[in-house]
Amino acid sequence: MKHKLFICALLSLLLYKPLWAEQFVANKVVSGELVKLSNGDKVRYIGVDAPADGSIFFEESRQANKKLVDRKLITKEYDVRHKDGNGDLLGYVYAGDVFVNAQLLKNGFGIAYIVPPNQKYADLFISLQKEARKKRRGIWAFEDPNDEAYYIASKGSRKFHRPNCRFARALSFDKRVIFRTRDEALSKGYSQDWRCNPLFKRQEKEIK
């Protein structure tokens, strides 16, 4: 009985969609975390960090997002903060009954990225990522099997770096957090710096 109740609660969470919200069509999929709607709004997915153009796995992540939302009717749901520094909307996005933010993490095409105060689904997102990573879904198939000795993270951007990354070294000490393992950083909702890629196998060209 308890188990059944839990499943019902989980399903209603995944299928939850505010009925009063306006719907628009997704007509441009910019990246794995950003979509442009037919009314001109650009919506960045809360809780998902996907590679930007020019970074490793950009196209894989964009295509995964495209499969979920392209040309579909989109419903948005907001959290505490509605806009980012670029003026893009920050939202949870539903394509039909699919909770897109959650689905991308479940399929391993973005990293769970919890930035307060927008953390309504933090626990769900981190648990979906854990499962995707364990099953090596999506980009997790390329995870580096070896941890560095430690990682340097930025409290402000909530991204973590390899210890030799020049962007990490440029951070002042009061802005740093040290993680001993990737597990620790990921379980706290930190994403990686896509330039030094601490989660994935080293690139041919080292970041200097």
Ligand SMILES: [Zn+2]
């Ligand atoms: Zn870095």
